[in-house]
Amino acid sequence: MTRIAPARLLALAALLPLATTAMAQQKIEQQMSYEQFKASGLEKLSPTELANLNAWLAGKLEVETAKAVETVRQESGDDRRGLAAERESRDPVAASIAGAFTGFGKGRQFSLDNGQVWRQIDEVALSAKLDNPKVRLTPSLIGSAWYLAVEGYNTRAKVERVK
Structure with missing residues (x-):
């Protein structure tokens, strides 16, 4: 077949x-x-x-x-949110970081429990040590940017999807 x-x-x-x-x-x-x-x-x-x-x-x-x-x-099973595509979904992503979260920093990668991998592309900094925190990724209102927020913190990092 x-x-x-x-x-x-x-x-x-x-x-x-x-x-x-x-x-x-x-x-x-x-x-x-x-x-x-x-x-x-x-x-x-x-x-x-x-x-x-x-x-x-x-x-x-x-x-x-x-x-x-x-x-x-x-x-x-092809979840395209956050990847460059003509018709990507703009629905927010709710997930957890797989493993330890040590904060935000430019270039850091975040592997989620749903298999997605995102990389921080801005200079936002946040110091934290959390295990498997819940996160929410939301698209910008204008443009194609995505932002990652960790539950319990007001700071959001601009990210791009790697995988």
Whole structure:
């Protein structure tokens, strides 16, 4: 079986709603040939019945598309937050530092319990000695910067994702 890269799966998942929306906008009688439409017995439906069938199909298509997109996202396991990408997620990251935290300092790397690795890129300093502290990474309101904050401290360091 051919394995598709997680990034490609996510790209396909992003395009899937567009394709299904286009199909949902077409009525069933437009999607089938006249012969198929007649052979299925749909020409016997009243205009109201046909409209109800089209509405049901459109709703079903949306639900199934949403399920498929979510399945692809979960199976890919490709969390791109903080990495350079055309469509990276801007959702905050809540995690814990894996191991000891000795404070902020330019160039320090922080390995998180979710597998992500971030490096401090600004001059902010903080002295602390904590084991596995909870952290929150948030994107800037403007631009592509990310900031790491340690629970219990007001100081935030500007970081970039390494892994």
